[in-house]
Amino acid sequence: MTLTFKPLHHGDRIEMVNPAGDVGLITLWSPVPVARRRLAATVPGILDPAGSRVAVVANLYGDGMYAMFCNLLFNPQVRHLVAVGEDLGQPTCREIEAFLRDGLEDTTLLGRRLKRIRGENRLFPDIAEFDADRLRRTISFRNFGRLSGEQPTPGLADHLDSLPRAPQESLPERVRVDIPEFEADAYEYRPSQPAAHHVVRRGPLDCWEELVVRGIRFGVPVVLDNGPRLELLNAKAVITEPEHESDELLGRYGFRLDRMLAYQEAILDPELPDGISYTYGNRLRGHFGDDRGGQDTLEAVVDLLRDDPETRQAYISLWDTEADLPAAGAPRPGSRPCLTTIFFRRAAGKLTLTATYRSHNLLTAWLQNVYGLMAIQRHVADRVGVPVGPVTVISHSLGIDPRSPRYELGRGIAENWRTDEDLDRARDRHALRQDPNGYFVVDVDEDEDCLVVEHRYAGLLIKQYRSDRAAVIERAIIGDMGVSLVSHAFWLGRELATKEQALRERRKSRVSSAAPDGAARR
Known part of the structure; x- marks a missing residue:
């Protein structure tokens, strides 16, 4: 047969x-x-x-x-x-x-x-x-x-x-290899606001790792037209120091630097290959414009930033509404760009980049896409003559495919995540994360018999809080939005509790030493 x-x-x-x-x-x-x-x-x-x-x-x-x-x-x-x-x-x-x-x-x-x-x-x-x-x-x-x-x-x-x-x-017999399907009861879905996840980390790999942890732990199970996903909405990641990682570090997670570099080269290529509906390089540097040839929007942004360094108009849309969102009844394209907008803004003397993606595959595409954005940012920054600043990536639909061969890797990252500290991967050293809102010094004023908390930033006093009750100071700091990191909030809570207990012990000691001998014994 x-x-x-x-x-x-x-x-x-x-x-x-x-x-x-x-x-x-x-x-x-x-x-x-x-x-x-x-x-x-x-x-x-x-x-x-x-x-x-x-x-x-x-x-x-x-x-x-x-x-x-x-x-x-x-x-x-x-x-x-x-x-x-x-x-x-x-x-x-x-x-x-x-x-x-x-x-x-x-x-x-x-x-x-x-x-x-x-x-x-x-x-x-x-x-x-x-x-x-x-x-x-x-x-x-x-x-x-x-x-x-x-x-x-x-x-x-x-x-x-x-x-x-x-x-x-x-011919040999047929061999059936079943790829394990995602089972809902094997996934520990943790409650959160799925549209409010925000990551700020130093490097691209640091940001990717925390996003994977958040996606595995808090991603909402959904079924899309191409299968199941664990999904976060409007996930925001800020890479404060967008620099290349070493091939050795990338290799720990199944990535390769040479592929990242090849992608960086491709994303700046304006050519549209035959049979391909779009490429990011073509949308950026050849798709839009008149019949005389496509506009290089990156060069237009360079000219704009040179003329007005503080401009807020250095904005590029890669979404072509006529082609990507055709009218009812018109033929639909085979594929549409996931990267939809890029915004350049000079801040603190550096060129920042903010990109939005309509959909994002976290395990396989996100990190590579960030490396592509870094190449775009560097291309513009070098021509404008300014250093690069933070890269911000907003993913409207950030998904993890539980059928992916990399899903087990993602589960392993989430299961081994134990600390909120910064990690120097090259030296394998941990360091406390610095809260961008500043830091606190907690002490006891023995003369005034109260707690004293100073909110400082770069050595400068921002505000001082005084009370004999830790709860009063906690509410005041919360109202001032003085803490942005969960780990910092826990540390501050422990410090306040420790100092408040010390204040109580001092009061007891004073009462005991001032009381008559008989009263003290009682």
């Missing part, structure tokens, strides 16, 4: 060509309909169901690689993979080649056992049924690169004709 393709995972995202075919066609980031039209026009018959060797066509980006290989184990008649299209600076094809050449290795991230493609940072779940060795023995792969306009893809037709065919009787 002839085996035909049966999708085990993501069947709604896979387009069938010839179910009995033995080739899987990967279009990477290029939309499948665009790729199919180009291939049908330039390589006649390649996608004709009657005789095509192509079984299925699908995109491949994000965390879809593991599901693709699981589908191949369930469909052993598909022996060949062919990639065409845009990879947008991502190493997807390189990772496939590395997997088939070098296989997987065991790895542990924050106490979680995972598999990693040797020499790469692509993570897979550690599932016994996943037979990597069988895939390596039976699957071939070739990348034909970008689809270039109406020109044929050189060698593609000849390559498909030359691929060896495997007799049906020699």
Whole structure:
């Protein structure tokens, strides 16, 4: 009996060509309909169901690689993979080649056992049924690169004709690998205001780590059109010192510096590849404008900031309402930008950047996006001649996909989060976080018999509080909004309680020493 393709995972995202075919066609980031039209026009018959060797066509980006290989184990008649299209600076094809050449290795991230493609940072779940060795023995792969306009893809037709065919009787059995689904009762959802999460940290990795903790602990379980998510709304992150981290530090969490640098280069590229509906670089530097050519909005911002350093008009929208939000009945685009606005503002002599995203994948995309924003900020700041300041990222929908291979990593980060202190990762040292609202000095005035609390900032006295009761001072500080960190508030509460107890003991001591001998004994 002839085996035909049966999708085990993501069947709604896979387009069938010839179910009995033995080739899987990967279009990477290029939309499948665009790729199919180009291939049908330039390589006649390649996608004709009657005789095509192509079984299925699908995109491949994000965390879809593991599901693709699981589908191949369930469909052993598909022996060949062919990639065409845009990879947008991502190493997807390189990772496939590395997997088939070098296989997987065991790895542990924050106490979680995972598999990693040797020499790469692509993570897979550690599932016994996943037979990597069988895939390596039976699957071939070739990348034909970008689809270039109406020109044929050189060698593609000849390559498909030359691929060896495997007799049906020699094919191994189907292997079913079930990717663990998210179970609501396994998730400890903690109550919060999901639209009020705000993180301020020194570096990009610090901000990302705390956002992961918040997303795992407080994300609201929702089901979207592309599956379940743990979601925070309008999550705000402020990176006060947006600088590159080392490859060693990024590698602890499954990231690589070279990928971040490649993304930084791509986000400044104005070219729009064939078949791609948008890129951030094109929206920033080529999409908008008249027929004479697209406007470079970054250069326009540079000119504006040079002319008026204090301007509040250095604002860029990447959202094209006509294209991204078409009128009722008009065709809808295949994809829309997640990054929607960027605002530049000079503050305290530095160039700040604030970006808004309509949706954000926290585990896989957020940190890379921040590195892209850092490149944009640096590009503008260098041309204006000012140093860079904080980067602020507002994510309207910040989501964690519990089906992601990186979900276990996120759970591990949340479970191991024990302190609110700043961490010098290079030296592995902790330090108390400095409250941007200032600090407090708590003491007892023995002459006035009361507590004295001084609110200070950089050595300057902001306000002094006096009372013989800690609760009175606490309410006054709360009313003045003097504390912004939870850890600082706990410390201040302990200090007030300690000093108040010392004040009571002094009073008792004075009463005892002033009382008659008999009264003291009683």
